Amino acid sequence: MKNNTGTEEQTTTVIPAIKIDEKLKAELLTQFEEQGMVIVHCSLTTAIEMGIRIWSSTFLVDRISGSKSRLLHALNIVFAPPWEIVGAGATKRFTLIFSALPKSCEVFDFIEEVPDSFGFEMYGIKRNSSDVYNVNLNDSVL
Secondary structure: OOOOOOOOOOOOOOOOOOOHHHHHHHHHHHHHHOOEEEEEEEEEEOOOOEEEOOOOOEEEEEEOOHHHHHEEEEEOOOOOOOOOOOOOOOOOEEEEEOOOOOOOOOOOEEOOOOOOOOEEEEEEHHHHHHOOOEEHHHHHOO
């Protein structure tokens, strides 16, 4: 940087040291580790032509704690209320992305909470280390 006399001057910036409380640091690290996502790849083969959709009130529920991981995003399926028509004999594939399950979770349920009795429900899904799952919704309780 040049000063008023036209000669070069060097500027030094001092960055202050920041001390983070160790307890707070540990708590933040734990939260960060649990901020992952769970990916559920779904498939459904129809016997007859039918409508399909997903409700934003779809959750992964930890069997022990009851903690709910919420649906963050859905790919290749419409969110309710509109329906997507799937032809007879066709297989519909879509992906759902959920917030992280608790670290302690070993088994969870896939529950679509809907105002009628036609929501997807799958019980007793065993957790894996990748948190990526493939489910056949033909095995779902409707």
